[in-house]
Amino acid sequence: MANENFPREERIVTPENFNNVFQNPIRAASPYLTVLAKDSGLTFPRLGLIVPKKALKHATSRNRVKRLIRENFRKSKQTLEKLDIVFIAKIGIDKLSNEELDILITKLCKTISRRYKK
Secondary structure: OOOOOOOHHHEOOOHHHHHHHHOOOEEEEOOOEEEEEEEOOOOOOEEEEEOOOOOOOOHHHHHHHHHHHHHHHHHHOOOOOOEEEEEEEOOOHHHOOHHHHHHHHHHHHHHHHHHHHO
């Protein structure tokens, strides 16, 4: 069985790490979610989340989006490229169902992976 935990070293937590991803990233976007990625030089992918109050007013909505992104990341991290990946939520993402959001996250991750291999 694959290791599906999410330890601290697989998270992007410091402003320096976020700023590194923001400088000249690989991009993929939809009307509800933007994904930025950059080679980290590590042997595993890392995840960063930005879910602003401006996009989602209620904490329960922000927590649901973050939980679904983290869950998708944990389940697919074995197949992801060794990148620092930052997901940025946009206004209207709370209108998507859990299944729609999961499909969108998977699609954007595949797009990032394809663009990284070029």
